[in-house]
Amino acid sequence: MIRQKIVAGNWKMNGSKESIVSLVSGLLKMKDSNSEVVIAPSFPYLSQVCDLVDASSLVLAAQNISHEVKGAYTGEVSASMLGDFGVKYVLLGHSERRSIYGETDAIVASKVKTALEFRLTPMLCIGETLEERQSNQTLAVCERQLQAVIALVGIESFEKMVVAYEPVWAIGTGLSASAEQAQEVHESIRAFLAKSSESVSQKVQILYGGSVKASTSSALFQMPDVDGALVGGASLDAEEFIAIIKAAG
Ligand code: PGA
16 A cells, blocks of 8 residues: 655744744745645744645644634634634644643543544654653553544544654654664554554554654655654754655655
8 A cells, every 4th residue: 555655844832933934935945745745833823834835735734722622711722723724634642742731542532533523634643751662561552542542533533644653752852763663663553553444554644753854764764654754853944854855755
């Protein structure tokens, strides 16, 4: 099964009106790619970036949503609001949301459900901490995080989702998983999904995230179960991000 690669830039809580103009104009100089190229700015800049990328092939993502649909939830952003800004994807279950903001598997699953109801494509982030890896819990953790979502929305919904395997120990640390380590986990994730549906497991794109750089990305992209990358720090530099996109082919 040929799966299109996705290269997504998670800008996290970075950028200003000015810096975003220069980052996006840098990205717009890029030649068309066979991969889908996605950028995830902070909420206040979605409207600006939506205008800047109009008529280009760049695709917009948001970094979070509320699991609630609307109402008295001060400080939250709803899935339907994102539809107004041409947002296609939403990152859910990012390890920073899980660890800093206490998002449990159940909360993440309910956000996935809400996203799907509003036709956003969840990029479901999963992954183990260093401690969990060292105690051989990597697969158990990934499976638990996936199972919470499968239990709520069903395996068929994974056809409308993307999974991002992001080992917590590799995020923002400069310590990327090797291509072989990433492949090993991606293959196991696919095998786990296949227990519920073989055909869904073959279709779902599984991205790797965690200190992806241009220099390490080609080895990653050669792995049969690595269908792209979720890039944090390196996506804030247009040249570096474009080099990663080129490596994806
Ligand atoms: P990083 O972040 O590339 O800066 O490690 C990845 C992520 O958190 O998605």
